[in-house]
Amino acid sequence: MVTDQTYKQTMLIPVGDFDPDSVFNCGQCFRWNLQPDGSWKGIAYNRVLSVRYREGILALAGTTPEDFEEIWSDYFDLKTDYGKIKQRLCSDPLIARSIRYAPGIRILRQETWEAMCSFIISQNNNIPRIRGIILRLCELFGDRLDGGEYAFPSAARLSMLDENDLEPLRSGFRARYILDAARKVASGEVRLAALRDMPLPQAREELQKIKGVGPKVADCTLLFGCGRMDCFPVDVWIRKVLERFYPNGFPEELAEYGGIAQQYLFHYARCCPECGL
DNA sequence: AGCCAGGACAAGT
């Protein structure tokens, strides 16, 4: 049954530098899954999408031209020339190696609220369990979408709950952090929409008004949830990389795309046995 | 079985 005014279809877009396995499994997002048929299914912006990539063509199934223009083109950052950015980043030998290891990584432009919640949940946690907690959060409190999937629940919805309601998530000590975030966002005490245009230090300060949001979660929110590609989240892996390979600091001339560099380095350090860490 | 996970907080120097 078709519920939309527009029939869903498959969009074919020529794009370079895109490997779904790298994009969806490099630790930046938690709601994309490989299907038995080889496609990737995910949820973002209250929409379900199916993704394939082959020989320079990105195939988006189950969407509309309108949604592609308004949502997915930006979500996958298709207007950004990653080839050019990678060329610049390759001036650094370690980043060059990490790009060679997974050249198809791109930074997704996720929703701010979802990114912030996801990385609140990520603290002192492992990626499989992060995904499980987020899945339960969506199934319990998110709106139902096509195909039995669930949207990410809004801050307004979560702000009405208490810690007992979140118990089935098994998110541990993070439950009260999720609630504090929901309440401060729903009440307008923290204005996520304003983060995009704030100076970085001010944006970090604003985010850290929330219990459970420290420097690392704030930077992940800004990089993955606000498109701030100059933001450089430092987690345990990146800290090891910095101590070992950049004792004099990260190269200044690459700071403009520091967040993208950080993601190549993170994935390389975490996944490549021969990276030296 | 035990260590550790894309950290942050609170209390202590």
Next chain:
DNA sequence: ACTTGTCATGGC
């Protein structure tokens, strides 16, 4: 301003 113990749960 820097250091340390603690937090709840479960993946490996």
